[in-house]
């Protein structure tokens with residue numbers, strides 16, 4: 618898996634550098650509205666193509682699913698790269714320096730590699746399943762904060778179907794809404810936050826970050842405690858004790 622991780626890192630850094638350079642010439646950024654609360658720019662599209670092209674050079678038969686260009690099947694559909702070329706597009710558009718490139722490799726549907734790169738802070742989170750997680754070259758580990766009253770929780774959602782945000786705001790130590798799901802998961806992985814909750818996500822938002830979080834010791838579930846979060850798009854992520862308390866608040 619290491620050679621594939623190296624390619625994923627190369628692709629993530631190339632895309633990250635392209636995103637950073639585009640911010641030096643803001644006039645080159647073209648913004649389009651894609652759907653309700655969803656924007657896309659020419660940089661999102663350019664980066665998705667760049668990532669696919671970079672990986673394809675090394676693995677021409679592999680398959681891809683990207684947020685902006687959809688499904689590209691190669692002759693080998695058992696190896697599928699799940700790509701969010703720019704996670705946090707709205708932060709990017711508003712010049713808020715918090716966004717990332719997210720690349721995961723699934724083999725027969727199971728995530729084996731995850732890379733999330735924050736080009737502004739030059740922070741690269743990565744993992745190969747079974748080997749732990751790293752931030753740049755350092756191993757990372759989740760926090761052990763056991764109860765909600767002491768916990769810093771990032772809440773992703775604005776599409777809040779059961780008012781959990783209000784409950785979590787009142788029960789937790791504090792909350793953040795940072796704007797990049799992939800980084801939200803990596804911040805749990807590195808102990809910067811203690812937990813993360815969001816609904817209505819897509820596989821490319823979370824496929825890389827959830828592996829990085831789990832390999833750093835986190836448990837991820839959907840809102841009823843099952844492992845179906847990649848399908849339902851609803852995810853809770855934290856250490857096991859805190860997770861139980863969060864799930865009670867979501868019930």
Ligand code: IPD
Pocket residue numbers: 655656684701703704705706707773774795796797798799815817818822
């Ligand atoms: C979005 C970000 C954001 C989350 C949204 C996602 P995008 O991804 O991950 O944090 O709250 O639901 O759509 O559109 O910037 O790639």
Ligand code: CA
Pocket residue numbers: 655656684706
């Ligand atoms: Ca989007």
Ligand code: CA
Pocket residue numbers: 701703704705798821822
């Ligand atoms: Ca995203």
Ligand code: CA
Pocket residue numbers: 661684701702703704705706
């Ligand atoms: Ca995106």
